[in-house]
Amino acid sequence: MAERRRRLRYNIADRVSSDARRPAPWAKERKALLNIMAHTTELVDGPSCWAGGIDTDMRDSVKLSTLGEATLDPEESIALRRRSTDSLSDVGDDGDSALSALSALGQSDTMVDGGREAWRALFAAWLIDFMTSGAWVTFGLFQVHYLTNPLFEKEPKGIATIGTFLSGISWLATPLTNALVLRYTSQRKQMLWTGWLMCPLGLVAASFATHVWQLQLFQGIVYGAAWVIYWSPLLVMVNEYWIHRRGLAYGIWFTASNASGLVMPFIVQKLLDRYHFRITLRLLALASILIAGPAVALLQPRRSQMASMHSAPKLTSLSSLIIPARHIFTNIHFAAFSAASILQSLAIIVPLLFLPSFAASMSLPAAAASQLLALSSIATIGGQMVFGRFSDTLHPYVLSSSTTFICGIAAFAARGATGFMGLAVLATIWGIFAAPYDVLFTRMCAVLTPDSDEALVLYGYLSLERGLAVLAQGWIGANMVGGEEEGFGRYRRLLGFCGMCMLGSSLCGVGWFWPGRGK
Template structure:
């Protein structure tokens, strides 16, 4: 999962998902403006709460969340460098499923969203314990992975365990941020988005240098120690603004009527198709550059450039979506341009300059699509906030399917390309084609709605 992964979830803060999260504690958010809460007897009592949208506590929490995102998300962002390295050492060379490690590590964060998001809204008291559970799981997974001598063990440690740890601690942190930042929430999540952009430009170079000099075992241990040093001191600052309500009413029943919505299924199919193709460039660009003989650092350069482009794409398409431009037009345009970039620039690239151009175009427009998730959820459920949260969670799940399966699918595509075209860059031909076709199919799913409407009008005349 790349830098857009976090922005996708952050965009939920602009949907009814986050407004539900900010009111889930202590009865209702409306009470907090007067610092009035209800005690056990139902009497109104005064309680001083930290201010929203500013103040020491709010900025302290945002800084802690920034560090967690930059460090603990920056590591999965650089898995393409790991994959290039793993494919060259005797322990893992020749195994077509090396990519599964990275896709599972990031994909579980998507797949688990429909479970974790409702859970933290109902079990407010679990927020900090979940952080204390998930964070060490991530750290220990890297230490355990450093002892791996088979790909299966590496998948279970650096892949599954890291992904589960991230899933457990990350959503509680987002929930806390949404409590402190209300009117200025867009700015707060923009800062977090910048964290993934910064880490995405720096982490690949650090990982590449460590792998080249010390090997994967020492690199994984060094990264684990660095994560402890950089993020451990931030944990005391990860606290929600609102006190946990001692008595919570029964959770509202889920409203699944949106499943009958044609719009929901259009977005879902488009999202799954985009997800199946989206992750391949970040996964294979370093190996592709290496096959072209462009130098050891070329892969890190491409990942860094793509990371910056993704952040810019998120901001640009998010801004445009707030300007009442059609969500369907923006989403279909984004994936269509990404598809063209794959089938032209990546397909024809034999130089670092053209690969950089591809990384910019693909990163910008590919990330632009995922910035539409919050707006898609709102379009499907215009008047039902609880349903919008379900839609957003299911969009996460659909993207996660593509993320997780990208590893085995990509491995088989590379193997097929190698058997047909031999070694070198040509063995990635089917990966390039598959990515472009998935993007085109995603755009076509949305465009088909307009074609259907046009046909109805034509027949009516």
């Protein structure tokens, strides 16, 4: 068996050598063969193969392919770096299945960055996000409804925290859920199902609420937790299919929530006017099951049989997957990115969450609230696609500082708004330049570390900071609304706070002038 596997590796090496002299169309096949060589060497012969049996040229090719982790999906990279001597013997016991897995691995390399499977995975992720985002992109409408409902109108500050829990919890728990996905990679589809099913269950439970704390629990905390439980495995699965064009994929994917914000406000407003909040929440839950459910079933992880056989998650602790490495903590650029993200997060939710309240304070028609939310969503869709495209080429300092500066000026200017047009300008600018900011997180992580697993841990940490800032913003916002002024004047102090946070975030761009900023 060992001799058979060794002959297979030499045959692959011969094909790679001959394919190198072939025209360009053979490039993808040659790349796949190099991947097979790397896995054959590491998984079949083990580390001792470097001592002999492979000539110098082939050894260099195998090393190059092994180090080129961008060509592998995250689970395969984890398997290579965390192998154990036990799993090596397991592979030897089942050589036939190992060899067939290597063939599948070579074919899977053609699925990434634009292949049919990659686009199918991206479409499924988009559809899931479109439906599950409907509950929180329309929460501003629910908030206005709750404030006029006799059951809840006596607790206005409690109602304001529902949206904060909804958004904050989802970001706050990201480091933990990302760590769980990395630790138990084979269970990520089960995590996706669990989180997605919790979303409609949370809405149905909230529909029976008679007190504000029940809305906070089910529409806020439970739904926010459900969102992040399905989001982390979804993020990893999309990453498996999109590697070199990941910024573009994120830009397209993240438009789902804003496409939902373009359509859902009009539907939810009509439902609230006609059926009350209880029926509306139940109908949203039913729509999520009917539309997003098939998409969850359609999405499949991109993993080879060999990676599944060879993974050894027991060797990695959860703590090492939650807390970024020390060399990142001591990096000045990590501090700059963190400060910029926190300050931006303190302000990002306010205008989007309070747009319906702004419109109501100006005595605008009820339809104006839905129109403003839809306008913001249209602007955000364009902003996210542009952000995603430019994030693959421009440095995150450039995009972060320029966009937050524009938003800061817009927030101060909006304090003088007197009608629909002033709010429309704020909604448009905020949608283009503020809402797509989290698309930059993956680019920031890539600047700070080349390791894919470490980058995912770091992404979770940036999301944690964002969640803490959003939770703090909820408390700050609830206490800044009001004062002696009436109508829209009650919100001017809050908009001033948002403007200061955005301008402060833009100042973190001075990190550009510090050595080691990356490309």
